[in-house]
Amino acid sequence: MTDAGWVEARGALAPARGEAPAASRDRGRSNERRRRLVLMGLALAVVACAAANLALGAMHIPLARVVAVLLEPLGLSVSLGLEERAVVLAIRLPRVLLGLSVGAALGVSGALMQGLFRNPLADPALIGVSSGAALGAKTVIVLGAQLGTSLARDLALPLSAFLGALAVTWIVWGLSRREGRTDVATLLLAGIAINALAMALQGMLALVASDAQLRTLTFWMLGSLGGATFQSVWLSVPGVALVLAAAPFFASSLNALLLGEGDALCLGVDVERLKRGAVVLTALAVGSAVAFSGNVAFVGLLAPHLLRLALARSSLALAWRGAARRRAHLAVGSRVAHAARAAGDPARHPDGGARRPVLSVAAAPAAPARRHLT
Amino acid sequence: MTLDLSNVSVSAGRRMILDAVSFSVAPGEVLGIVGPNGAGKTTLLRVLTGELVPRPGSAKLGGRELRSQSVAELARQRAYLPQQSSLDFGFSVLEVVLLGRTPHRARESQRMSLDISERAMALCSVSELGARPYLELSGGEQQRVQLARVLAQIWEPSDAARLLLLDEPTASLDLSHQHTTLESVRRFAESGVAVVVVLHDLALAAQYTDRLLLLAGGRVLDQGKTGDVLTPANVSRAFGVQSHEITIDAAGLRLIVASGVNADISAGASAASGAKGAARANGATGTQPPSSAPSSGKTARAAHVRSDPGDPPC
Numbered sequence: 001m002t003d004a005g006w007v008e009a010r011g012a013l014a015p016a017r018g019e020a021p022a023a024s025r026d027r028g029r030s031n032e033r034r035r036r037l038v039l040m041g042l043a044l045a046v047v048a049c050a051a052a053n054l055a056l057g058a059m060h061i062p063l064a065r066v067v068a069v070l071l072e073p074l075g076l077s078v079s080l081g082l083e084e085r086a087v088v089l090a091i092r093l094p095r096v097l098l099g100l101s102v103g104a105a106l107g108v109s110g111a112l113m114q115g116l117f118r119n120p121l122a123d124p125a126l127i128g129v130s131s132g133a134a135l136g137a138k139t140v141i142v143l144g145a146q147l148g149t150s151l152a153r154d155l156a157l158p159l160s161a162f163l164g165a166l167a168v169t170w171i172v173w174g175l176s177r178r179e180g181r182t183d184v185a186t187l188l189l190a191g192i193a194i195n196a197l198a199m200a201l202q203g204m205l206a207l208v209a210s211d212a213q214l215r216t217l218t219f220w221m222l223g224s225l226g227g228a229t230f231q232s233v234w235l236s237v238p239g240v241a242l243v244l245a246a247a248p249f250f251a252s253s254l255n256a257l258l259l260g261e262g263d264a265l266c267l268g269v270d271v272e273r274l275k276r277g278a279v280v281l282t283a284l285a286v287g288s289a290v291a292f293s294g295n296v297a298f299v300g301l302l303a304p305h306l307l308r309l310a311l312a313r314s315s316l317a318l319a320w321r322g323a324a325r326r327r328a329h330l331a332v333g334s335r336v337a338h339a340a341r342a343a344g345d346p347a348r349h350p351d352g353g354a355r356r357p358v359l360s361v362a363a364a365p366a367a368p369a370r371r372h373l374t
Numbered sequence: 375m376t377l378d379l380s381n382v383s384v385s386a387g388r389r390m391i392l393d394a395v396s397f398s399v400a401p402g403e404v405l406g407i408v409g410p411n412g413a414g415k416t417t418l419l420r421v422l423t424g425e426l427v428p429r430p431g432s433a434k435l436g437g438r439e440l441r442s443q444s445v446a447e448l449a450r451q452r453a454y455l456p457q458q459s460s461l462d463f464g465f466s467v468l469e470v471v472l473l474g475r476t477p478h479r480a481r482e483s484q485r486m487s488l489d490i491s492e493r494a495m496a497l498c499s500v501s502e503l504g505a506r507p508y509l510e511l512s513g514g515e516q517q518r519v520q521l522a523r524v525l526a527q528i529w530e531p532s533d534a535a536r537l538l539l540l541d542e543p544t545a546s547l548d549l550s551h552q553h554t555t556l557e558s559v560r561r562f563a564e565s566g567v568a569v570v571v572v573l574h575d576l577a578l579a580a581q582y583t584d585r586l587l588l589l590a591g592g593r594v595l596d597q598g599k600t601g602d603v604l605t606p607a608n609v610s611r612a613f614g615v616q617s618h619e620i621t622i623d624a625a626g627l628r629l630i631v632a633s634g635v636n637a638d639i640s641a642g643a644s645a646a647s648g649a650k651g652a653a654r655a656n657g658a659t660g661t662q663p664p665s666s667a668p669s670s671g672k673t674a675r676a677a678h679v680r681s682d683p684g685d686p687p688c
Contacts, residue, residue: 120462256476258463262456266423267527268449268477 046100053096059087090229098228098236098292105240105289108247109282115254116278117176117187124286127191128168131198133283133290135205136164138220142205142213158235162287168194169279220294232292239288243281250278375437376401376535376568377422382431384417391417392428393592399568399585401535404560406583406600407572410613414592415541415572422539422570423454436535449477452537453524457545459516467503467511467519471495474526494526495519497558513546518555525558531566538562540571544578556582577629580604588612604630 054066061084069088106124113122113129124130140160172194176187206217219226253274256264261271377399384392392414399405407415420426421433424440433440435451443451453474461470471494475487495501498518503511508519521543528536540559544552552575560582563569573579579586579600586603588595590612596603609617615632622629 118460118462252476252479255465255469256473258461258465259473260456260460262425263454263459265425265445266449266452266454267473268446270445 050096050100053099054088054092057087057092059083061088094228094230094233095225097233099225101233101236101240102225102289102293104244105236105285108243109285109289112247112250112254112278112282112285115250115257116173116275116282118258118260119187122187124165124282127172127187128194128198129165129172129282129286130290131195131202132168133161133165133287134220134294135198135201136160136162136287137291138202138205138217139164141216141220142209154231154235158239158288158291161291162239162284164198165287165290166280166283168198169283173275173279223294225293228292236288236292239284243285243288246277246281250274250281254278375399376435377537377570378432378434378437379421379428380432382418382421382428382433384414384421384426384428390592392421394431395589395592395594397587397594397597399537399570401566401568402563403585404563404569404571404583406579406586407570407589408574408576408579408586408612409589409595413589413612415589417592418589419454419539419541419570419572422537423452424448435537446477449527450532451528451534452539453527454539455520455524455541455543457542459520461508463509465508467500467506467508468492468495470508470519471500471522471526474523477527490529491522491526494522494529497525497562498522499554499558514548514551517543517546518551521555521558525562528567536567538567538569540569542572542574544573544575552578576604576609577627580627580629601628604628606630610636 051063051066054070055061055063065084066088069085070093072085109124109129110122113124113127114120116122117127137157137160140157144156144160172187172190175190178186202217206214209217253264253269256267256269257271257274259267264271264274375398379398380396382392382395383390395414395418397405407418409415417426421428422440424433424435424443424445427441435443435448440448465473468488468491471491472487474494475482475490478487492501492504495504498521500515500518500522503515503519508516511519521540524538524540528538538559543559544555547555556578559569559571571583573583583600585598586600587597588603588608595612596608606617606619609615609630609632613632614635616634616636617630617632620629620631621627
């Protein structure tokens with residue numbers, strides 16, 4: 001390099017010939033365009049899935065009538081059947097809203113976990129956070145019968161799930177760190193051990209549960225949005241909204257943390273505070289989601305990865321994107337499960353009765369993606 | 375002076391890791407730190423990053439004690455490149471370099487961050503890699519991208535002092551990139567940055583540093599102008615090797631090469647600088663204990679020892 005290549009410009013070192021930077025800038029711009037397109041597409045997919053979930057089902061309701069039902073409170077009076085209104089407002093709408101909330105929560109917490117553990121394999125379900133939340137929730141389901149009103153029970157459920165998730169995250173995180181580093185093997189071992197412990201405790205709960213509670217527990221393990229009511233939506237949404245609002249502020253620090261704790265510290269990141277914050281947010285999101293939907297797992301691990309692939313391997317920790325992706329994914333999963341059940345058992349009352357296990361179906365569309373990753 | 379250390383000592387239990395180290399670095403100056411494994415080089419860098427607080431002693435950056443400055447404040451003034459950076463996520467090269475602008479994120483536009491990152495990439499000749507996934511690069515390319523990241527961190531000249539800390543920046547680079555990298559560092563220093571660089575390759579140290587700090591057993595064995603410090607006597611004393619000076623007239627170079635472990639001299643070094651440093655020095659250049667080490671090697675080799683295992687946390 002010669003002096004001729006450099007000039008003092010705007011008080012800063014600057015290359016006089018800007019060809020190479022210009023080229024990389026163009027690439028940067030096209031990446032940015034692609035990113036925007038992908039995100040817009042995903043946002044549209046979320047809306048489309050939500051609309052499909054409202055319109056389709058064992059009882060077919062045309063989209064126009066769904067819109068009419070939704071607009072009714074705004075003063076537009078349309079003549080609607082009572083049944084249609086009940087199906088859309090009381091059954092499908094809370095289900096869709098809870099699906100969005102749960103998907104966003106798990107997507108964001110997956111992204112936070114992977115950033116926190118600096119490990120692309122970290123996931124709330126894999127390292128036991130979900131089972132901690134499940135243990136907390138099941139404790140309330142089985143032992144909470146004494147809690148008089150259903151509102152008290154419904155409040156105790158997410159709180160207990162949150163505390164369970166928080167405790168497990170804290171323990172796993174503490175066990176997997178040695179001399180300021182997170183050891184991957186220990187992380188997975190600790191997660192598996194905690195998972196096993198939580199399962200054992202859940203088994204003990206099952207022993208003392210009544211038949212009705214056992215049935216609830218079973219659907220719980222499979223994960224379901226079927227039990228969604230507006231009450232569960234309102235109880236789930238605030239926690240998730242808080243996490244969604246806070247997550248973007250962690251994005252650049254979490255990205256820096258991917259370089260290692262030492263490097264992040266040198267980049268001015270208050271590492272300990274960041275980690276505490278991420279642990280609490282993750283527990284809050286997983287607790288709020290798992291309390292009402294059961295164990296919806298697996299999608300959480302993959303959502304950030306799928307998104308990263310779609311965005312040309314770019315930044316992980318922009319957690320909002322994880323949220324967008326996951327919402328769409330979960331909604332699709334719920335849709336498929338729904339249709340499968342309705343087709344298989346058309347005699348039952350439309351949209352009522354048994355809940356559909358989301359987990360198994362949500363996993364299906366993700367399987368080819370996993371092949372692509374490995 | 376950008377950086378002022380006086381009487382810096384660090385001990386772990388009863389063991390002194392650094393013993394009364396004093397030096398200073400002016401803006402635009404490149405200070406090299408050389409010494410055998412276990413000499414305290416990494417500990418010294420950890421003091422300079424602000425991670426370790428010396429007791430007793432004072433470490434000042436821009437006239438202010440490091441310990442009195444916040445993590446965020448320090449991040450805008452000093453950047454540190456560890457021996458190895460681990461990054462397992464598929465960022466693009468440009469995104470990795472952009473991470474260097476993290477401390478400035480709140481007060482500058484995306485446009486500005488991008489601009490500075492691209493200039494830092496140009497200086498480290500990695501502009502062409504901008505859109506490539508970081509994980510697909512070779513080790514040497516990754517090292518240069520990481521260098522661009524730390525240069526971007528303290529890119530703009532400001533009234534505040536700027537300090538660049540490099541731990542073995544040439545370790546995984548081929549010959550030509552060793553030189554282009556250190557040339558980039560020199561050029562960057564000219565914009566008023568004080569540079570402290572740990573080097574194991576004495577030939578590179580001879581060519582690219584203004585001053586040299588020779589560290590052994592936690593003590594400063596010698597410091598001063600690079601040419602004055604790099605003498606066969608000093609190298610023998612610090613590393614416990616037999617060393618000779620060779621001059622390459624065509625390149626105007628004076629180099630020190632080693633020709634095997636010297637038992638007598640290393641015994642002397644152990645008396646001078648503490649048993650630990652000298653023992654490690656022997657371990658670095660020969661596998662046998664000093665008493666049975668051959669007093670002369672058959673083939674001459676450059677006084678070059680492998681870098682310490684494990685990179686320090688900042």
